[in-house]
Amino acid sequence: MTVLILTSEQDVTADMVVAELNRLGAPVMRLDPADIPGKAVLSADYAHGDFDGHLSVNGHVLSMGGLRSVWVRRPGDPAAHAAQPSAWLTAETRQALYGMLYSASPAWMNHPGNADQARHKPWQLRVAHFSGFAVPPTVFTTAPRVAEQFAELHRDVVVKSASGPPPDDPAVALPTTLIGPGIDFGAVAAGPALLQRYVPKRADIRLTCVGDRLFAARKRAAPGQIDGRYGDTEYVWEAVPVPDRITTSALEYLSLAGLAYAAFDFAEDDEGVWWFLECNQGGQFGFVELETEQPIAEAVALWLSWRRPESRAPKPRW
Amino acid sequence: MRPFTLNYVRPRALPIVVEPYSFDASLQLNVLGDGRPAVADRDLLLAVGTTTSTAGSQTHFDD
Numbered sequence: 001m002t003v004l005i006l007t008s009e010q011d012v013t014a015d016m017v018v019a020e021l022n023r024l025g026a027p028v029m030r031l032d033p034a035d036i037p038g039k040a041v042l043s044a045d046y047a048h049g050d051f052d053g054h055l056s057v058n059g060h061v062l063s064m065g066g067l068r069s070v071w072v073r074r075p076g077d078p079a080a081h082a083a084q085p086s087a088w089l090t091a092e093t094r095q096a097l098y099g100m101l102y103s104a105s106p107a108w109m110n111h112p113g114n115a116d117q118a119r120h121k122p123w124q125l126r127v128a129h130f131s132g133f134a135v136p137p138t139v140f141t142t143a144p145r146v147a148e149q150f151a152e153l154h155r156d157v158v159v160k161s162a163s164g165p166p167p168d169d170p171a172v173a174l175p176t177t178l179i180g181p182g183i184d185f186g187a188v189a190a191g192p193a194l195l196q197r198y199v200p201k202r203a204d205i206r207l208t209c210v211g212d213r214l215f216a217a218r219k220r221a222a223p224g225q226i227d228g229r230y231g232d233t234e235y236v237w238e239a240v241p242v243p244d245r246i247t248t249s250a251l252e253y254l255s256l257a258g259l260a261y262a263a264f265d266f267a268e269d270d271e272g273v274w275w276f277l278e279c280n281q282g283g284q285f286g287f288v289e290l291e292t293e294q295p296i297a298e299a300v301a302l303w304l305s306w307r308r309p310e311s312r313a314p315k316p317r318w
Numbered sequence: 319m320r321p322f323t324l325n326y327v328r329p330r331a332l333p334i335v336v337e338p339y340s341f342d343a344s345l346q347l348n349v350l351g352d353g354r355p356a357v358a359d360r361d362l363l364l365a366v367g368t369t370t371s372t373a374g375s376q377t378h379f380d381d
Contacts, residue, residue, distance in 0.1 A: 009341035009348070010337070010341070010348070012339070012348055012356050012357065012363060012369060013369045015347050015348050015355065015356055015357045016357050016369075018346055018347055019347065019355060019357050028346065029346075030346040058343035058344065058346070059343070059344065060346070147322070159322070159323055159326055160323075161323055165327065165330075166324070166327070170330070170332060171329060171330055171332055172327040172328065172329060172330055173327065173328050173329075173330040174323070174324075174326060174327050174328075175326075175328065177326040179326075185322065186319075187319055187320055187321060187322035187325065188321075188322040189319065190319040190320060190321045190322065191321025191322065191323060191324070192321075193321070193322045193323050194323070284369060285369075286363065286369025287364070287369050290360050290363060290364050290369065291364070
């Protein structure tokens with residue numbers, strides 16, 4: 001039974017897991033959907049009351065009957081590398097590839113449907129509340145007056161993007177930023193703004209979850225540092241224990257979201273409370289493993305190669 | 319009108335990174351010039367920054 005990894009060739013974090021799968025003796029195929037059609041070939045047939053399908057790339061062949069699990073890591077858009085790419089060709093190729101994979105009923109890390117939902121930050125906050133995490137007061141709004149009232153009420157407020165920096169301009173970053181007093185919120189009417197009460201923090205926490213295995217890492221924050229992803233400091237990531245209450249909430253979150261993998265970000269305040277900031281369903285873990293030596297890649301490989309009861313029938317996601 | 323959030327974009331220095339490894343299709347791994355898997359050189363991986371949080375967010379919004 002084979003593990004399928006959907007990712008780009010340049011993804012060295014995936015390399016860490018491929019190396020672990022090799023060590024475990026688990027067959028693996030690595031494929032970038034961007035290479036279909038072309039370098040990679042797919043075929044699926046629905047006949048005689050059954051279904052079968054095959055993928056091949058770089059001399060490796062995978063039958064859907066032998067597919068154990070799929071890790072959706074950093075896949076390119078289907079057909080992105082085609083000789084004549086188009087939106088239509090991408091849509092057709094996505095139908096063919098993911099329709100075939102859904103038909104095979106593998107274990108997913110993570111199922112694309114659940115992943116799509118899990119990327120939405122407003123939904124994340126709701127699930128975090130349900131799961132028992134401490135969540136800073138937050139507002140999303142296109143109403144300038146609402147934004148103004150939120151800032152007046154909470155005084156120290158940060159603005160952040162829900163979806164990241166503009167994807168069409170790689171030369172800009174959009175870090176979480178503390179906004180000062182006297183701000184004109186008029187431009188909130190031109191696009192949803194995400195405002196959150198600032199949590200003065202003494203450390204950033206990264207909690208990486210692989211199935212029911214949890215790996216927490218902590219990095220001290222520099223004075224005045226708002227976004228832990230930006231700005232070099234002398235501090236490094238260190239492994240820390242996961243408090244029992246956080247374990248319970250994290251596992252509840254994963255269950256509600258239907259996720260097999262997630263990387264949570266928290267701000268640790270002066271009293272040691274971990275405030276939920278976000279949950280990245282496909283969050284990076286290589287930088288944590290390299291600095292803390294936590295065996296996250298091994299945990300991913302074990303989850304993907306774990307033998308499960310065989311099921312040829314499509315399963316509901318919930 | 320420019321959306322409020324975009325008032326807080328900052329210029330980002332584009333890293334000039336020459337990745338000292340290349341993909342080996344048969345191994346399904348990136349390998350160094352001497353043939354060793356790239357993951358064997360952890361210091362190198364940290365140095366090139368390709369596994370860090372913001373590295374992912376430039377092309378995907380999963381940090």
